[in-house]
Amino acid sequence: xxxxxxxxxxxxxxxxxxxxxxxxxxxxxxxxxxxxxxxxxxxxxxxxxxxxxxxxxxxxxxxxxxxxxxxxxxxxxxxxxxxxxxxxxxxxxxxxxxxxxxxxxxxxxxxxxxxxxxxxxxxxxxxxxxxxxxxxxxxxxxxxxxxxxxxxxxxxxxxxxxxxxxxxxxxxxxxxxxxxxxxxxxxxxxxxxxxxxxxxxxxxxxxxxxxxxxxxxxxxxxxxxxxxxxxxxxxxxxxxxxxxxxx
Ligand code: SF4
Numbered sequence: 001x002x003x004x005x006x007x008x009x010x011x012x013x014x015x016x017x018x019x020x021x022x023x024x025x026x027x028x029x030x031x032x033x034x035x036x037x038x039x040x041x042x043x044x045x046x047x048x049x050x051x052x053x054x055x056x057x058x059x060x061x062x063x064x065x066x067x068x069x070x071x072x073x074x075x076x077x078x079x080x081x082x083x084x085x086x087x088x089x090x091x092x093x094x095x096x097x098x099x100x101x102x103x104x105x106x107x108x109x110x111x112x113x114x115x116x117x118x119x120x121x122x123x124x125x126x127x128x129x130x131x132x133x134x135x136x137x138x139x140x141x142x143x144x145x146x147x148x149x150x151x152x153x154x155x156x157x158x159x160x161x162x163x164x165x166x167x168x169x170x171x172x173x174x175x176x177x178x179x180x181x182x183x184x185x186x187x188x189x190x191x192x193x194x195x196x197x198x199x200x201x202x203x204x205x206x207x208x209x210x211x212x213x214x215x216x217x218x219x220x221x222x223x224x225x226x227x228x229x230x231x232x233x234x235x236x237x238x239x240x241x242x243x244x245x246x247x
Contacts (some may be wrong), residue, residue, distance in 0.1 A: 010230060017203070036188070042096075042100070043232045044096045044097075044099040044100040044103060045092070045093075045096045047096070047099050048092050048093075048095035048096035048099055048242040049092055051095060051099075051223040052091060052092050052095055054178075055213070057207055062110045077149075080189070090188070094153055094187035094188060096097060097187055097190035098151070098185070098187065100190070101185070101190065101192075106142050107139050107140065107141055107142055107144065108139060108140045109137060109138075109139055109140075110138040110139055110140050110146055112138060112175055112177070113175065117135070117137060117138035118136075119134060119135070119136065119140070120134070120138070120171075121133070121134045122134075122135070122170045122174050124169065124170045124174060126175050126207055126210040126211070127207070127210070127211055127214065129210065129214045131166060131169075131170065131210060133166055133167060133170050135148060135150075135167045135170065135171070136149060136150050136151045137149040137150075137151070138171065138179060141159040141181070141183070141195070145177060145181050145195075146177070146179045146181070146217065147181040147182060147183055147195065148164055148168065148171070148179050148181070148183070148198070149182070149183050149184075149185055149192075150163065150164060150167075150182070150183070150184050151184075151185045151187060152184050152186050152187060153188065154188075155188065155189045157184055157186065157193055158184065161182065161196050161198070162196055164182035164201075165181075165198055165200075165201025165205075165206060166201075166206060167182070168180060168198045168201055169206040171202065172203070173203075179198070180197065180199040181195045181196065181197065181198065182195070182198050183195055183196065184196075224238070224240040226240055226241075229241050229243065230243075
């Protein structure tokens with residue numbers, strides 16, 4: 001891991017100018033490009049490295065412990081080529097992207113009941129069942145609007161915005177606040193999507209959906225949706241999955 005250093009400080013300079021003896025042209029060019037990349041590292045990058053180092057072990061430990069007590073451990077996406085090594089490098093970049101956004105942007109974390117609206121875990125009753133949710137952020141955007149922000153580390157923006165609709169429902173039911181704009185923060189690209197109008201996700205629609213799913217669950221009526229199997233962690237139990245990697 002790089003040592004903490006101010007951008008342009010001695011660590012960065014030594015990386016960008018030092019040339020080893022007996023290097024081929026190709027090796028030199030590769031090293032120069034790595035050095036050029038290092039030279040544009042900013043404070044956010046080093047803050048992210050430090051933060052990542054601090055939390056990584058405890059996050060991994062908590063994740064493994066909770067999974068051991070619940071279900072057999074598995075990767076979030078078992079078919080992803082992005083393993084631990086990939087995340088050790090790119091995870092830092094994603095954290096740094098978020099730090100830069102928070103540092104240099106003019107969005108603010110909203111306060112709810114006197115506390116910052118970060119990682120809000122709710123269990124919202126609907127009829128005889130509960131909807132569990134964890135809302136990444138409620139923020140005040142650059143136009144001064146309260147909004148729901150979901151942090152995404154995947155490649156693609158979700159096709160459905162229903163998840164945000166559920167968050168709107170939860171915030172209204174539990175705190176009595178109506179937040180009808182949502183965003184996805186795409187950590188790989190360091191971009192916020194355009195604002196998404198959530199006003200069409202009314203209480204009536206969300207309650208209809210939950211009740212219908214609950215009735216289907218009780219009747220053991222499960223309709224497979226094979227359009228998204230690549231992201232599914234239950235393929236080994238599912239008779240509908242036909243991929244070669246099924247175990
Ligand atoms: S593998 Fe089965 S459970 Fe998973 S998404 Fe596909 S159809 Fe649904």
